[in-house]
Amino acid sequence: MKVGVVTFPGSNCDYDAYAAVRHILKENVVFLWHKSSDLQGVDLVILPGGFSYGDYLRSGAIARFSPIMEQVVSFANSGGFVLGICNGFQVLTESGLLPGALIRNSHLRFSCKYVNLRVENAGTPFTGACRQGDVLRIPIAHGDGNYYNFDGDISELENSGRVVFRYVDHRGEVTGEANPNGSINNIAGIINAEGNVLGMMPHPERAVELILGSDDGLKVFESVRAACRSGIKAGQA
Amino acid sequence: MTTKKATVYIRLKDGVLDPQGVTIQKALAQMGYADVLSVRSGRFFELEMKPDSNNPDRQIEEICGKLLANPVIEKFEVEDSE
Numbered sequence: 001m002k003v004g005v006v007t008f009p010g011s012n013c014d015y016d017a018y019a020a021v022r023h024i025l026k027e028n029v030v031f032l033w034h035k036s037s038d039l040q041g042v043d044l045v046i047l048p049g050g051f052s053y054g055d056y057l058r059s060g061a062i063a064r065f066s067p068i069m070e071q072v073v074s075f076a077n078s079g080g081f082v083l084g085i086c087n088g089f090q091v092l093t094e095s096g097l098l099p100g101a102l103i104r105n106s107h108l109r110f111s112c113k114y115v116n117l118r119v120e121n122a123g124t125p126f127t128g129a130c131r132q133g134d135v136l137r138i139p140i141a142h143g144d145g146n147y148y149n150f151d152g153d154i155s156e157l158e159n160s161g162r163v164v165f166r167y168v169d170h171r172g173e174v175t176g177e178a179n180p181n182g183s184i185n186n187i188a189g190i191i192n193a194e195g196n197v198l199g200m201m202p203h204p205e206r207a208v209e210l211i212l213g214s215d216d217g218l219k220v221f222e223s224v225r226a227a228c229r230s231g232i233k234a235g236q237a
Numbered sequence: 238m239t240t241k242k243a244t245v246y247i248r249l250k251d252g253v254l255d256p257q258g259v260t261i262q263k264a265l266a267q268m269g270y271a272d273v274l275s276v277r278s279g280r281f282f283e284l285e286m287k288p289d290s291n292n293p294d295r296q297i298e299e300i301c302g303k304l305l306a307n308p309v310i311e312k313f314e315v316e317d318s319e
Contacts (some may be wrong), residue, residue, distance in 0.1 A: 058307055065304070094307065101309040108256050148253065148310060182254070 001228040003029040004042035006072070006088075008063045013049035013085065013205060020205040021046075025221050034066040043228045044081040045072050047088025049141070049203055059102060059144045060090030069095060081125060081224055082197045086142055089189070089199030098192055098199045099157070100149030106182025110143040114213065115180055117188050117202055118168040121161040124191050125227030126198045129219045135172045136165075136216035138202040140180055145201040147183035147190075154184055165189035165200055241286040241293040242318035245301055248279040253310045283318065 003021045007014045014031065021029040030040055034052075039045065053062035063069065069091070076082045076097050084092040092098040105111055114137055119130040130136070149157070157163050165188040169178040179186045181201070189200030204217030249255050258276040265273045282305055286293040297315055306313040 057304070061304065061307065093309075099309075101307055103254070103310060104256050106254065106256050108260055146254075146256075150309075182256075 001027045001044065001225050002040075002042045003027060003044045003046060004032040004039055005029060005046045005048055006032045006034065006068055007048075008034045008050070008052035008066060008091075010052045010054055011048050011050035011087070013087075013203065016203070017046045017048045017085070017205040020208045020217075020221060024208045024218065025225065027225065032068055034063070034068050037067045037071055039068075039071050039075055042080075044083065044224055045075060046205075047072070047082065047084040047091050048205075049086030049088060052087055052091065055087075055144070058090075058094065060087060060092075060094040063087075063091045064095040073097060076192075076197050079194065079196055081228065083126065083220070083224065084197070084199040085203055085205065086140075086145075086201055089201055090144065092197060092199040097197050098190055099153050100147055100190070102144050102201070103146045103148050104144055105142070105146050105180070110141075111145070111180050112139070112141040113180070114139050115188070115202060116168050116170055116172070116178065117165040118172050118174075119164070120166050121164050121191070123161070124164055124195055124198065124223075126191070126220050126223050127164060128223040128226055130223065133172065134219075135168060135170070136207075136219065137214040138204055138207045138217050139213075140202045141206075142181070142201055145181040145183065147181075147187040147201075149184065157187075157190055158185065160193065162191050162193065163187050163189075164191050164198060165202070240288050241290060243284045243286075243293075243297050244316045244318050245282045245284060245297070245305055246279060246314045246316065247281065247301075247306050247311050248314070249277065249310060250312050 167186040204220040207214040207217030262276040301313040
């Protein structure tokens with residue numbers, strides 16, 4: 001598997017993602033500069049966390065128009081795997097690859113802590129190594145992670161298994177207290193209809209070794225590696 | 238030829254939670270302004286177009302939809318400044 005990690009001005013989790021793939025997963029990984037128009041033949045694009053373009057205007061709003069994103073959008077539209085983490089999720093919603101928007105946390109504070117995520121759909125290329133209902137311990141670090149969408153679109157996401165991760169308590173129950181940002185239905189991560197573009201606010205790349213506090217995030221990377229190896233393109237499964 | 242100037246107002250759509258507005262309203266209540274029922278926040282941009290701009294109104298409209306506002310959560314209004 002060859003992975004490309006996009007670096008926007010203001011990205012700050014690009015090295016974490018790079019390190020997770022290179023040193024833990026031990027796979028080939030390259031940085032993709034935001035001004036470049038060359039995806040270098042990667043199998044998976046990671047849009048990392050951070051504050052691309054200073055979060056000016058809205059989180060992810062400017063990054064969406066960078067040259068590399070034009071390539072990422074056509075890569076995604078032709079079935080390539082794209083994983084947007086935190087700011088990367090915001091870039092995906094701004095670019096229209098995923099529906100909805102991520103607005104200011106309902107409590108207005110930047111929230112940086114471990115959360116529990118329930119795997120709501122273990123049938124995606126990003127969760128194949130998990131079991132349905134697994135609870136993963138993965139950290140969040142964001143100020144704009146409050147997932148918002150229209151009621152109709154939320155029902156559609158829910159009914160088609162496109163809500164992939166949900167914030168839960170340690171017992172795996174969906175509660176108001178377990179919701180760190182006000183997201184509708186405790187939504188932490190969603191996938192596109194074709195199943196090849198995932199956006200999530202929590203940071204799996206920060207939970208890939210027990211010394212970091214958890215290695216649950218590794219499951220996301222192992223899943224997508226297995227999907228790449230099987231050669232099954234999204235929508236063909 | 239004069240330059241075209243416009244002010245663009247961006248507001249959250251009705252029904253979209255505005256945590257900033259809510260917090261300001263709460264602060265006002267604490268300050269003694271109990272009459273303030275609600276506060277909605279927003280922002281504005283001032284655009285100045287080249288004098289020879291081709292159809293500046295259409296361009297500004299486009300710019301609002303593509304970049305300045307996120308149509309999922311926001312609405313915009315363009316006002317001629319002069």
